[in-house]
Amino acid sequence: MILALAGGVGGAKLIKGLASICSPDELIIGVNVGDDFVHMGLHISPDLDSVMYKLAGLNDRERGWGLANETWHFMENLKRLGGPSWFNLGDQDLATHIQRTSLLKAGNSLSMVTNQLSQALGIAHQISPISNFRISTFVESALGEIPFQDYFVRLQCEPEVLGFRYEGAEDAELLPYIEQGLLSSQLRAIIICPSNPFVSIQPMLAISELKRLLLNRLVPCIAVSPIVRGKAIKGPAAKMMLELGSNPGPEAIAAHYKGLIDGLVFDKADKQELDKVSSGGLVGLATNTLMNSDTDEKVLAENVLDFAVRIA
């Protein structure tokens, strides 16, 4: 059994690769909820949706988020009505948000709702929010503390980052299904997917119970770096690292996850950093981490799992 922790788009790709190898019984998928927010009364879970749409094969590859063949008639009319236009909601995508919000209001937990939506989309694997508690990422900046979606979408990641706060994380209860997975004698490896370390993975690691279980792990934990040649494949990870005073690359990612991982997978373009990773006490693997096709996703997943077996 494998437990994988994932954020948005990059994480979703590796999850898809892992799901193409592991049966539903063999893969526990824990997804970040730190960038969940309520917009116009709708509960929006961007990372759960990214993983869900990806596993359902409904994701838009070009735009990188949301559903393929999306239309925008809702947004056009919302703008005409003077509504907020900074957060784009596609017509199809809206159904997910409205159905999720409706099921939550009826008393279902986020994990139950995610199961219902996933099953409706024919997804065999179970996708789980890391917690049913609310965790809200705030970006600390020179402008003050900014709610994550304001920073990410409205301000287009422009403000310089000074730090982060994960409201509710410390006291959040790790999802029992994930906790059981981490405690299971069947567990063979933990994978930290190539998602933004600060805003996709850290909100999960800020859950005391998850951090404690990772620190006391009996199986290898492998992180896959989202950085290639000093740049994030997508999103502000590299910009954030620079602003926080580190040099975007395998060494800094290794330092970031220190004590929590045993191995680091990074792109072969950065293979000259293997020594630095090793000297930091980790086992490194330089391989192709760019996932531009189903095959790329599957091959990377296979390489990561082989690597975990080797480390164990």
Place this chain on the structure above:
Amino acid sequence: MILALAGGVGGAKLIKGLASICSPDELIIGVNVGDDFVHMGLHISPDLDSVMYKLAGLNDRERGWGLANETWHFMENLKRLGGPSWFNLGDQDLATHIQRTSLLKAGNSLSMVTNQLSQALGIAHQISPISNFRISTFVESALGEIPFQDYFVRLQCEPEVLGFRYEGAEDAELLPYIEQGLLSSQLRAIIICPSNPFVSIQPMLAISELKRLLLNRLVPCIAVSPIVRGKAIKGPAAKMMLELGSNPGPEAIAAHYKGLIDGLVFDKADKQELDKVSSGGLVGLATNTLMNSDTDEKVLAENVLDFAVRIA
């Protein structure tokens, strides 16, 4: 100054005609809220929307409700997700419901929200909910009491009607703007638009204060019948009248509004009923009530206003 009470589509047409004659200062528009309901967390006001879309020139003439050039991608995905499919929500229309719900949650009253939405759509005339209080129409039937939208949309008006209940109406506060209009020395006439007497007009008349002010009116009140040749132009009005034991036509409409109106406008196809209406103590006017064009709407509005002047 004219005060017009309207429900959905038929009422909206006459409102459009009146608005083409009367300036915004000369026309007070009171709209039924008895079929408002909350669906999937969204506050839906079908009659306010019908009047608003009509006055904005955005209504769909063929379908008879909602917006022209509507698309249905939200509904398609909602069905795929296992969400409720009995109530159709168009992609553009959703923006109205979500923006309204969002503004209501922010503490605005329904009348304030309606003003905001109307202004955003460039509507010069003020459209007012008859009350900011919640009024909910229930249909009493052999199947028991049915919430209005369940009866109207889900059950397609099939159950036999035994009566109606207008929850919250008796204690609802008439919108102050409408109350002021009714008490104004400038008021020249009250028009009851050709809307369903039971589910569009009666939920308003069930407001104690409105009924009291209508009973004590100092200006003529004119109703326009929604029935032509024993049939409703649209919707279940005639079916309801039959089930409640009356014969759909001018005489029964006159009896229904007894004491509240001074004149009844009905279609020229039913002009042989003029004597029956007169013998009931009302002044009748048989004219064309079918509104298939902007011109029809304007001509009927002119005829109704002339009739009111004549009666006064």
